[in-house]
Amino acid sequence: MAKAKIKFADVNVTVTVPVGTRIIEISEKVGSYIAYNCREGDCGSCFFTVLDGADHLSRPSALEKNTLFAHFQSILDGWRGAGDIESLQAMMRRENFAGKECRLACQTQVFGDATVSPL
Numbered sequence: 001m002a003k004a005k006i007k008f009a010d011v012n013v014t015v016t017v018p019v020g021t022r023i024i025e026i027s028e029k030v031g032s033y034i035a036y037n038c039r040e041g042d043c044g045s046c047f048f049t050v051l052d053g054a055d056h057l058s059r060p061s062a063l064e065k066n067t068l069f070a071h072f073q074s075i076l077d078g079w080r081g082a083g084d085i086e087s088l089q090a091m092m093r094r095e096n097f098a099g100k101e102c103r104l105a106c107q108t109q110v111f112g113d114a115t116v117s118p119l
């Protein structure tokens, strides 16, 4: 069976896993701080960012894209509700996703070496 190495940068742990393993299955075992809830792609709580090897991960399914879109849309809605520029800037700093590839750990399979971290 083909194997891949996945590194969890937040806990500085690298593990070798069978190709096709989902990120959430590994993150729990190594103690990474990637949160989760439904494990089915619906709740949007298992965000992580890909630091290296994005091409070695499964491509986002329609379900994952829809969940990510809904989450970011809700963030934008929250930003639109900011009462003043100071609170808007504070919200933007707190949830700065610029330059980060955001994925769902319960939906992403490993097909090759990659490095990931909680968002």
Ligand code: FES
Binding pocket: 035, 036, 037, 038, 039, 040, 041, 042, 043, 044, 045, 046, 067, 104, 105, 106, 107
């Ligand atoms: S745990 Fe709910 S979307 Fe991944």
